Amino acid sequence: MNDLKTRARQSLNAIHAAQLYRHLRTLQSSNGVRLQIADRAYIQFASNDYLGLSHHPKVKAAAIEATRRFGAGSSASRLVSGTLLPHEKLESRLAHFKGSEAALAFSSGYQTAMGVLTSLLSERDVVFSDRLNHACLIDGMRLSRANIKIFEHNDMGHLEKLLRETSRTSIRLIVTESVFSMDGDFAPLQKIVELKQRYDAWIMLDEAHATGLFGERRNGRAAEAGLDDQIDIAMGTLGKALGAAGGFVCGSFELCQFLINRARTFIFSTAPPPAVVAAASEAITIIASPEGKRLTECLRLRIAQLRSRLNLPGPDSSPIIPFHIGSEKRAIEIAAQLAQRHLLVPAIRYPSVPKNHAQLRITLSAQHRPEQIDCLAKALEEIV
Numbered sequence: 001m002n003d004l005k006t007r008a009r010q011s012l013n014a015i016h017a018a019q020l021y022r023h024l025r026t027l028q029s030s031n032g033v034r035l036q037i038a039d040r041a042y043i044q045f046a047s048n049d050y051l052g053l054s055h056h057p058k059v060k061a062a063a064i065e066a067t068r069r070f071g072a073g074s075s076a077s078r079l080v081s082g083t084l085l086p087h088e089k090l091e092s093r094l095a096h097f098k099g100s101e102a103a104l105a106f107s108s109g110y111q112t113a114m115g116v117l118t119s120l121l122s123e124r125d126v127v128f129s130d131r132l133n134h135a136c137l138i139d140g141m142r143l144s145r146a147n148i149k150i151f152e153h154n155d156m157g158h159l160e161k162l163l164r165e166t167s168r169t170s171i172r173l174i175v176t177e178s179v180f181s182m183d184g185d186f187a188p189l190q191k192i193v194e195l196k197q198r199y200d201a202w203i204m205l206d207e208a209h210a211t212g213l214f215g216e217r218r219n220g221r222a223a224e225a226g227l228d229d230q231i232d233i234a235m236g237t238l239g240k241a242l243g244a245a246g247g248f249v250c251g252s253f254e255l256c257q258f259l260i261n262r263a264r265t266f267i268f269s270t271a272p273p274p275a276v277v278a279a280a281s282e283a284i285t286i287i288a289s290p291e292g293k294r295l296t297e298c299l300r301l302r303i304a305q306l307r308s309r310l311n312l313p314g315p316d317s318s319p320i321i322p323f324h325i326g327s328e329k330r331a332i333e334i335a336a337q338l339a340q341r342h343l344l345v346p347a348i349r350y351p352s353v354p355k356n357h358a359q360l361r362i363t364l365s366a367q368h369r370p371e372q373i374d375c376l377a378k379a380l381e382e383i384v
């Protein structure tokens with residue numbers, strides 16, 4: 001009865017029956033956009049490496065050089081003996097890039113959110129969370145034991161109502177994403193900042209899908225809107241447009257020193273390896289250069305091309321284009337039909353989105369060729 005295998009098998013049967021079963025696929029090779037699975041070639045529309053930097057020769061060279069000089073691993077937590085020159089360099093580059101006083105790197109975006117929220121909040125505090133926030137934000141809030149108030153997605157009237165109902169004496173933190181991870185839509189940052197000011201709250205903004213892509217300096221949507229000095233805690237990942245791995249926080253010197261002393265995911269985890277830290281540093285340099293500008297312009301062209309081919313309304317610069325299907329079974333079927341045509345588009349299902357809200361999540365890269373976008377548009381027209 002208490003057999004672990006039996007217990008897992010029972011759960012898996014239920015997951016299967018609900019069309020929610022997931023499995024891992026091993027890529028034999030990948031150059032970013034083109035990849036091979038089981039001796040079959042595919043063009044993928046599934047990666048968050050929006051600029052193709054994980055395969056950039058300079059980014060790869062930086063990773064190799066850091067490994068040569070500092071080793072494959074960091075050997076300890078940052079506080080013990082793990083802080084190496086590449087960590088310090090990355091953090092000063094991040095602070096300069098984001099225009100903040102200080103920055104702190106973590107081993108992943110997930111750990112960043114968990115570390116910040118659990119160290120900063122306690123049961124006396126109130127956190128206001130968009131309904132569609134990422135799992136790492138939700139888990140961090142839950143573990144912090146703060147009082148969680150969920151506002152409907154991007155619903156500023158609802159957020160204001162919840163803020164109005166909350167005592168002014170408690171710490172109030174608004175948590176949202178600047179570009180939402182599944183639908184690619186944008187948070188209304190101007191309005192959120194107005195509410196923060198009116199109700200004396202703080203803002204934590206997750207720029208995971210905006211860092212490297214938005215704004216004159218490509219350092220995020222808050223900067224693009226001229227609101228970066230209003231964001232108390234800016235976080236992001238080094239694993240998406242930056243093409244490496246890890247996460248970061250940008251904010252005041254005091255915030256970063258506090259996190260070094262209190263964030264458990266920072267204190268009790270081995271520092272990120274020199275290779276990925278150096279790769280992220282190099283990626284930031286490229287993004288801030290004219291080459292970064294060219295890459296984002298190229299990505300915009302591809303987005304505009306697909307949106308116009310699919311007759312999607314309005315100009316939109318999001319690299320995430322959701323195709324809402326609803327039924328899990330249907331979404332899997334469509335993804336399989338696309339795969340027969342050598343096109344890899346993931347069918348996103350619960351728990352990444354609510355049940356019966358399955359979707360195809362198309363992500364574009366500056367490395368896609370116009371013919372590849374045409375090919376996807378044609379296949380979608382014929383299949384869906």
Ligand SMILES: *Cc1c(COP(=O)(O)O)cnc(C)c1O
Pocket residue numbers: 108109110111113134136177181206208209236237238239245246247
């Ligand atoms: C991917 C993602 C994260 C997690 O970042 P990792 O570095 O992959 O752990 C956090 N927030 C959002 C919105 C994300 O999409």
